[in-house]
Amino acid sequence: MRLHRNLCFAVIDGLTLIFNEGKYADKVIQQLLKRDKRWGARDRAFVAETTYDIVRWKRLYAEIAEVKEPFDRDNLWRMFAVWATLKGIKLPDWKYFESTPTRKIKGRFDELSKIRKLRESIPDWIDNVGLEELGEAKWTKEIAKQNEQADVILRTNTLKTTKEKLQNILHDQGIETEFIKGHDSALKLTERANVFVTDAFKNGLFEVQDASSQLVADFLDVKPGMKVVDTCAGAGGKTLHIASLMENKGQIVAMDIYESKLKKLKIRARRNGVHNVELKVIDSTKPIKKLYNKADRVLIDAPCSGLGVLRRNPDAKWKLEPEFLDRIRVTQQDVLQQYSRMVKPQGKLVYATCSVLPSENQNQVETFLKSEAGTDFSLIKDKKIFAHTSGFDGFYMALLERKG
Structure with a gap:
């Protein structure tokens, strides 16, 4: 993957608002995606998913990058470099990435990943509450799963259509879905897509709602x-x-x-x-x-x-x-x-x-x-x-x- 400067700048701007100004991530990302009409689906996905990724792993990346809140822009670029390195993305020759210790990042990741609250990137108190209420085995599995990207699930509006008909309509629009056992009205997207721009959504055939x-x-x-x-x-x-x-x-x-x-x-x-x-x-x-x-x-x-x-x-x-x-x-x-x-x-x-x-x-x-x-x-x-x-x-x- 090649990094594009304008997309990376959008991510850094978004992280500044989320981490330093307490803005909600979903609202910030909505605004970021309106920034440049020339961006295609892949560009928009990069901005949204990279921002969410760094928000999700904030504590771990900050520890690896050896930066503390409040994060200035240099700190955020260091965290971005950690994200890119761990994803196996080659860092371009930009001033923000000068002297990034790539080998040290991977070593620090391996070392810190042995500690659950750092590996799963959560505050100490949340780790303590989860441990106390659910026990070590269950909490360890649950918090790990909570750090995975969620699927996009649709709920068929049965006042207007059936699950089978909706699946066919979306298929014709290039969106593939599958049924979920035990969920009568649910369809799961096999690949992420912007379903809100479809006629099916505008006509009220479905809502986005987790299973x-x-x-x-x-x-x-x-x-x-x-x-x-x-x-x-x-x-x-x-x-x-x-x-x-x-x-x-x-x-x-x-x-x-x-x-x-x-x-x-x-x-x-x-x-x-x-x-x-x-x-x-x-x-x-x-x-x-x-x-x-x-x-x-x-x-x-x-x-x-x-x-x-x-x-x-x-x-x-x-x-x-x-x-x-x-x-x-x-x-x-x-x-x-x-x-x-x-x-x-x-x-x-x-x-x-x-x-x-x-x-x-x-x-x-x-x-x-x-x-x-x-x-x-x-x-x-x-x-x-x-x-x-x-x-x-x-x-x-x-x-x-x-x-x-």
Whole structure:
């Protein structure tokens, strides 16, 4: 591979924003890709994947390059040189790469790779939490898998097409996919491609949604004609899936504390041909109290650490703090206590997170069931999904039923 100066500059600019200004990697990369209209698919892929790679391995590369935060541009070029050397890419004769110790880089990599927190490039505290909650064997496998690039998974919008028809439509557009066993609506891309520019996407035939995430709506056991509340709907990935399972019949109340996210859901719902969703901003306790004892099904896709989706959000591990984990556990129990009251007798509730930590998952459900609010509920089943066993995102979901 030959390095091109303008592409490398884009990567360095992006890393400056992500590491030194705390910007979100996905937003930075979106901006970078608009920088030069002449860039082809390969150029754009280089900028996106190289930026994500260096973000993912920040700690390891910084240790090898012997640089410390905040990184100046020279530091970032040194980290870039580490990335290129480890990828086997010949460094061009640019001033940024003068006296790069190629042999030393490989030796340092071999040496540091013996230590898990450096090999997997994670903060000490995350390594400690994972070790404490999952044990050495499971945590070692899981955090290694979380450092692999995630597959692109599509969820067929069954309101408009079938999985088989969608596969054929995408094939005609040069995009190859395969079915995933145990996932009724999922298609996995065999090679990465920009699916958002396809007519199939613009016409609402699919959404991009990881295979693990697609299991949540199925777990909720919805039927056409029900009243369903999605309490932490966000931009609505699971809301739209629920709507398709309900065949657009019945009512879905999609709630969130962020109005901006619900506005995105509104746009997505229109594209998907979904018209049984009512949007509600949670700006006080009123919208919640109005729904007490009214819902056949309630989904709590709870805010969490996101330690099950680091493959998609590698910068999250650098933004997370131990204090946030403590606060989010309190929030998770609060939403369980409050939102569970929307479930009517004999109705069902799903509590879900994209975390792999028991303290955010089964422990929260156990605490809830022992509480006064939880005495009316019984646990029907739960599912723990790990990236290292499933190949998809780490997730947790628990199905609870309110007694009659």
